[in-house]
Amino acid sequence: MEQFKLNTRTSGSFTVVDLYGELDAHTAPRLEEVFQQLIAEQYYHIIVNCNSLTYISSAGLGVFMAYIEEVRQHGGDIKLTNMNSKVYNVFDLLGFPTLYDILKDEKEAISHFNSAK
Amino acid sequence: MSTLSERQSRFDLKTIIDTTRLLVESHDLDFIFNNLLLICMGKLLTPRAVVLLRTDNEHEYEVVKSKGLTGLYSGTNIRLTLPEKCGQQVTDLYSEEIESKLTDCDIRWLFPISTSNRLLGFLGLGNRSGNPELNPHEKEFLESITVLSAVGISNSQLFNELKETNRRMDMKVQELNTLFELSKEFNATVDREQILRIFKFALMGQFFIRTFFMVMKNGEGRITLPASSGLKEKFSEEELQQILSSCDKVEKVSDELIERIPALRANKIEALLPLKYEDEFHAVVGIGKRAGDNAYSETDYEFIQSVGNLTLLSVQKTYLLEEQVEKRRIEEDLKLARTIQLKLLPGQPPVVKGLDLFGQNLSSRQIGGDYYEILEDEGKIHCAIADVTGKGIPASLLMANLQSMFHALVPLHLDMSQTMGRLNEILYKNTTSDKFITFFWCTVDPANNKINYSNAGHNPPLRFRADNGEVEELREGGLLLGAMPTLKPYAIGSVNYQAGDVIVMYTDGVTEAMNEHEEEYGEQRLIECINSVKDRQAQSIWDAVTKDVTAFSGGDYGDDVTMLIIRITE
Numbered sequence: 001m002e003q004f005k006l007n008t009r010t011s012g013s014f015t016v017v018d019l020y021g022e023l024d025a026h027t028a029p030r031l032e033e034v035f036q037q038l039i040a041e042q043y044y045h046i047i048v049n050c051n052s053l054t055y056i057s058s059a060g061l062g063v064f065m066a067y068i069e070e071v072r073q074h075g076g077d078i079k080l081t082n083m084n085s086k087v088y089n090v091f092d093l094l095g096f097p098t099l100y101d102i103l104k105d106e107k108e109a110i111s112h113f114n115s116a117k
Numbered sequence: 118m119s120t121l122s123e124r125q126s127r128f129d130l131k132t133i134i135d136t137t138r139l140l141v142e143s144h145d146l147d148f149i150f151n152n153l154l155l156i157c158m159g160k161l162l163t164p165r166a167v168v169l170l171r172t173d174n175e176h177e178y179e180v181v182k183s184k185g186l187t188g189l190y191s192g193t194n195i196r197l198t199l200p201e202k203c204g205q206q207v208t209d210l211y212s213e214e215i216e217s218k219l220t221d222c223d224i225r226w227l228f229p230i231s232t233s234n235r236l237l238g239f240l241g242l243g244n245r246s247g248n249p250e251l252n253p254h255e256k257e258f259l260e261s262i263t264v265l266s267a268v269g270i271s272n273s274q275l276f277n278e279l280k281e282t283n284r285r286m287d288m289k290v291q292e293l294n295t296l297f298e299l300s301k302e303f304n305a306t307v308d309r310e311q312i313l314r315i316f317k318f319a320l321m322g323q324f325f326i327r328t329f330f331m332v333m334k335n336g337e338g339r340i341t342l343p344a345s346s347g348l349k350e351k352f353s354e355e356e357l358q359q360i361l362s363s364c365d366k367v368e369k370v371s372d373e374l375i376e377r378i379p380a381l382r383a384n385k386i387e388a389l390l391p392l393k394y395e396d397e398f399h400a401v402v403g404i405g406k407r408a409g410d411n412a413y414s415e416t417d418y419e420f421i422q423s424v425g426n427l428t429l430l431s432v433q434k435t436y437l438l439e440e441q442v443e444k445r446r447i448e449e450d451l452k453l454a455r456t457i458q459l460k461l462l463p464g465q466p467p468v469v470k471g472l473d474l475f476g477q478n479l480s481s482r483q484i485g486g487d488y489y490e491i492l493e494d495e496g497k498i499h500c501a502i503a504d505v506t507g508k509g510i511p512a513s514l515l516m517a518n519l520q521s522m523f524h525a526l527v528p529l530h531l532d533m534s535q536t537m538g539r540l541n542e543i544l545y546k547n548t549t550s551d552k553f554i555t556f557f558w559c560t561v562d563p564a565n566n567k568i569n570y571s572n573a574g575h576n577p578p579l580r581f582r583a584d585n586g587e588v589e590e591l592r593e594g595g596l597l598l599g600a601m602p603t604l605k606p607y608a609i610g611s612v613n614y615q616a617g618d619v620i621v622m623y624t625d626g627v628t629e630a631m632n633e634h635e636e637e638y639g640e641q642r643l644i645e646c647i648n649s650v651k652d653r654q655a656q657s658i659w660d661a662v663t664k665d666v667t668a669f670s671g672g673d674y675g676d677d678v679t680m681l682i683i684r685i686t687e
Contacts (some may be wrong), residue, residue: 025315
């Protein structure tokens with residue numbers, strides 16, 4: 001089992017959160033901390049890169065639900081990119097594509113952000 | 118050169134083959150309907166056509182696709198009562214004079230769309246200019262196309278059903294995963310906040326919800342809101358109380374409920390779900406609308422409740438664990454206090470010529486309020502015994518207080534009565550008036566074979582005289598210590614002892630030990646017992662008495678048992 005890790009970096013005026021490993025009940029609070037911190041520091045344009053995310057559980061998805069509204073109220077968004085098909089299936093199963101932008105890569109996410117401005 | 122009719126047949130055949138191929142390759146129902154309509158309209162040169170599928174209700178059909186029709190739109194349902202034979206063969210609605218919504222829209226022919234065993238619906242085709250009948254060739258072609266399409270439609274429906282079933286199964290697997298993951302996680306943590314946070318996220322992720330709260334009573338029975346997300350308006354204390362006390366089954370939020378608990382509307386709460394742990398511990402979860410606009414099903418509620426109950430159980434577990442840790446901590450403290458208390462009592466009695474001394478305390482609990490003392494000071498031996506009111510920690514604190522004062526005062530060689538008065542004054546100041554100490558203190562002077570003593574309300578110690586066999590009680594003294602200020606000096610008694618005398622000091626734990634008939638051991642039994650063993654050594658007398666008391670009470674002393682024995686050997 002690959003250990004869960006996350007890394008935050010900036011790409012222009014966007015904040016990119018890279019996820020590694022398994023996002024589940026155990027690791028979800030760590031992503032929550034990152035979201036809380038980003039919101040506290042007023043970073044609202046967030047891209048979550050799921051390239052190395054191998055598994056996501058309902059609790060992992062719950063973190064996205066808990067912060068999307070607040071981020072959007074501040075004119076930002078959480079966009080998800082580079083998802084593998086196994087992870088995407090879970091997002092899809094629970095209906096996330098209706099509420100979230102799930103995109104191919106960071107470039108596409110940035111252009112979505114820019115076109116929304 | 119082929120005739121026109123041959124060319125037409127070839128074209129029809131090609132159409133049928135193309136359609137077959139298309140139906141094999143596609144599971145897209147809309148595409149199949151569209152194809153069916155276009156082919157038939159082209160063949161008959163009619164500007165109107167419609168595909169109707171049966172619904173679960175009898176005589177009700179869904180317009181799944183229509184062309185050139187006003188009044189029959191895709192996605193609407195219509196009621197049609199048709200003769201049974203319409204399901205078996207093509208019907209000319211005009212000649213059969215079947216009036217319906219179809220004929221209103223100028224639909225003339227109705228082809229059944231059926232597989233070998235099931236009627237799926239109908240293909241309706243409009244009249245064409247000049248009202249010509251269908252010729253056998255057209256009829257045959259249209260029937261073939263309809264049968265082929267029926268197979269395609271049936272397959273696609275099955276395919277979609279299967280897809281739906283698969284999705285539902287995936288959903289169940291996801292739910293099971295969630296349940297499994299949570300129980301694993303809950304087992305691994307005793308952090309209450311973590312447990313509640315995980316529960317919140319799992320529900321929000323699983324059901325795609327943004328608003329959530331949980332209300333419950335905490336360990337002290339206070340109503341709290343230990344987990345929530347997306348709340349726009351705070352619930353008042355009263356509202357939380359209402360939610361917790363009124364919700365005993367799954368309740369969809371109604372106008373009536375909103376009237377009582379207005380914050381439910383502001384927070385867009387859809388349903389309240391009660392959670393239970395055993396009977397007394399319960400909580401209520403409130404959930405907002407699902408983001409995907411799906412409604413909650415009964416099984417969703419059941420799932421939320423089972424995960425919720427699991428959460429509640431785990432939260433309860435953390436409270437129990439805390440209690441246990443606290444209890445263990447108190448036990449550790451008591452053990453430590455006992456060790457300290459034992460150090461406050463004298464160790465080995467001093468060896469003094471002509472005297473045989475022995476004292477010991479049996480504590481009924483870990484720590485108690487009995488005290489005894491043997492102090493040697495400039496050739497004199499100070500013996501004391503005391504019993505503090507109450508038990509446990511408060512009593513042991515007072516006992517420690519008395520011990521330190523006694524140790525401080527004795528070496529000052531003040532007058533005994535004065536010392537007793539001072540002990541009383543200090544204890545009176547140190548304690549509330551309902552706390553006091555019975556205290557007996559004697560000074561043995563071996564040089565003069567004399568004992569001076571003062572008794573502050575303690576059970577009178579017994580002197581067993583060697584010369585006449587009588588038993589004297591040492592009663593001189595005054596009020597018990599700490600109850601009121603010293604109004605009258607403590608009296609001093611004195612005893613001129615002789616070899617063979619035995620003096621026994623004891624606490625009421627000895628005489629008040631009870632047997633199964635709730636009779637006390639009493640002074641009389643004590644005297645008899647000592648009389649029978651008073652020639653033995655002090656320790657042996659002590660052993661004999663405790664053995665007798667143990668036998669009498671069945672080993673169950675209600676109180677501490679302390680005894681201090683002085684035997685005069687020469």
